[in-house]
Structure formats: structure tokens, C-alpha cells
Amino acid sequence: MTMNGTASLEQEREATLAEIQRLQGFVVVALDEASDEADPDVAEREKxxxxxxxxxxxxxxxxxxLATARKGNYGIxxxxxxxxxxxxxxxxxETxxxxxxxxxxxxxxxW
Ligand SMILES: [Zn+2]
Incomplete structure (x- = not known):
């Protein structure tokens, strides 16, 4: 059970990191465009x-x-x-x- 839990955590972490990198690439492109264009899509970038x-x-x-899992408390x-x-x-x-x-x-x- 602990093994399965951490395996899906690692997968989740990788997928989330990949998504962050993808979005960061997006923001960098948006910034480049902003320097050339008069009307950058600020709202979109902030989103x-x-x-x-x-x-x-x-x-x-x-x-x-993952730290919890290393202590043997994963799933508790x-x-x-x-x-x-x-x-x-x-x-x-990750819960x-x-x-x-x-x-x-x-x-x-x-409250
Ligand atoms: Zn509880």
C-alpha cells in the first residue's frame, strides 16, 4: 500500500512539474510578445x-x-x-x- 501510494505521488509530482514548465513557457512567450506589441494580453498572463x-x-x-510517506505514515x-x-x-x-x-x-x- 505504501509503495502504491508513493508511486502515484511521484507520478503526480512529475505531471505537475511538467505542467508548470509548460505554463512557464507560455508566460515567457507572452512576455516576449508584450515587449513588441502595444496591447499585451495581461489578463491572460495573470491567469x-x-x-x-x-x-x-x-x-x-x-x-x-512524500515526506510523510518516508516516515511510514502515508495514508494515515x-x-x-x-x-x-x-x-x-x-x-x-497528496492528501x-x-x-x-x-x-x-x-x-x-x-470562519
Ligand atoms: Zn482524520
Whole structure:
């Protein structure tokens, strides 16, 4: 189980990194165009930069989950210590919280 978990984490990390690089290439091209053209598509570039930031945050989450995995705690909720639903882990390999604790944490943040 631990092996499967980290394998999908590594895959997720690679795919996310590739996506960041693709988007960064996009932004660089946009910047080059901006220097030549009077009307650069600023909104579009900012959207791309926001996307990159989201993906970088995701990388951080994946790294955190990988560190957890190295300690042998992968798939265990860091809040309540219960095993995380394998279906949830399959969908969201970077998660370190079970559904219940995640909901509690989100409510706390919302307030
Ligand atoms: Zn929990």
C-alpha cells in the first residue's frame, strides 16, 4: 500500500512539474510578445501565473505527503491517526487528511 501510494505521488509530482514548465513557457512567450506589441494580453498572463502558483502549492503538498510517506505514515490521517479511505487517496494522492478532518479544517478556515 505504501509503495502504491508513493508511486502515484511521484507520478503526480512529475505531471505537475511538467505542467508548470509548460505554463512557464507560455508566460515567457507572452512576455516576449508584450515587449513588441502595444496591447499585451495581461489578463491572460495573470491567469496563467495564478495557475502556476496553484500548481506550485500542489507540489508543496505532494512533497509534504512524500515526506510523510518516508516516515511510514502515508495514508494515515495526520489529524486523527485513522487510515485514509483508499479511494480518496487514489483520487488525491497528496492528501494527508481523512475526509472528516479535511471538512473540519475547511470549516475552521472559513470562519
Ligand atoms: Zn482524520
Amino acid at each position: 496563467t501565473l495564478a495557475l502556476i502558483q496553484n500548481l506550485e502549492r500542489k507540489i508543496e503538498e505532494i512533497d509534504y505527503a 490521517c495526520e489529524e486523527c491517526g485513522q487510515p485514509i479511505d483508499p479511494e480518496r487517496l487514489a483520487l488525491l494522492p 494527508t487528511l481523512c475526509v472528516k478532518c479535511k471538512q473540519v479544517r475547511e470549516k475552521r478556515r472559513a
